[in-house]
Amino acid sequence: MPGSALERGRGEHILIAEDDPGAGRVLRLLLEQTGYRVTLAADGETALRILDEQGAPDLLLLDWMLPGVSGLEICHSARSRWDALRLPILMVTAKTDPESVYAAFDAGASDYVGKPFRGAELRARIGAHLRTRRLWEERERMEGHLRERDKLFTLGLLAGGVAHDLNNPLAVISAHAQVLKRRLPEGEAREQVDGILGSVDRCTRIVAELLNFARRHPAERGPVDVAMVVRETLGMRERQISTSGIDLRVEVDDGLSPIHADGHQLQQVFLNVIVNAEHALAQGGRTLRVRTVRVEEPVPSVVVEFWNDGPPIPPDVLPHIFDPLFTTKQEEGTGLGLFICRRIVREHGGWLDVRSDAEGTAFAVRLPMGGI
Structure with missing residues (x-):
């Protein structure tokens, strides 16, 4: 149907501008079988509208001879907004004379495929350009990490x-x-x-x-009884927990083998997580459960879990709680506590994870048992 756009499939997104229904079906089938997510625009105006509304796809596949707005005009317009690394553009057309090829590249096309095309060649060219794009994305992520560092x-x-x-x-x-x-x-x-x-x-x-x-200094590590550190940390908050009316449930296995760690740093992690749980329970709920368990996969480890039935962490906040300087405690927080905790746990070769839903919030500190 003229002026329509159809989208199917999953994976990387390819926008095809092709007015011939038969050619469009072949292209869509060919690319969806490879695992790409395909949007098919039946004319140039529809393709431009999709670019305006949805932004750049992962790759743009253009037929030159489109009614109204030509593929060459779309190429000019897209290239003025996105460079070749961000948006690869392939021209697919029967116009294979040298002047047309020059014009396509001059308009900003990344590649040029003549009709009739071979499916294997088209897939290979698309794959090559998307691999280049993925490398560009990885480079951007690495540069972002370096800037953050x-x-x-x-x-x-x-x-x-x-x-x-x-x-x-x-x-x-x-x-x-x-x-x-x-x-x-x-x-x-x-x-x-x-x-x-x-x-x-x-x-x-x-x-x-x-x-x-x-301060970044080497940890002073030795054999540490995790159960003892947990109990000592809870003892530090015993009065506050009791006066707050929190129902504390401790399920700590005192028979766990020692781990190689810095006990003071682990106490800092446990204390920070416990205080955060107290703040959450001040807003609702009443139960704080602290338990330890040994797990064998992916490596033998001790897991210390802190669960509370307070209000869940909002979905838009949860991905950022370990970010430096991110805090929801406007009057007290610095936004460094959980960031430092995760850094300490990672320096011990472990993981600090969180899950939060309507039933409650759980922080899990996983510490490997090797090294003693």
């Missing part, structure tokens, strides 16, 4: 400098506030000083996180 390195230097500069004035404020508090009688003024001290404590915690983010 440079940004984090610079951020670490800045964070370390700022944190060190803040420690001295915070200590002075805290000391003066404590002296003032001792001189004041019970009442509103003393409560205001308590507010100052509370804010100083919060700033001190933030400074500590910034310093930890900036």
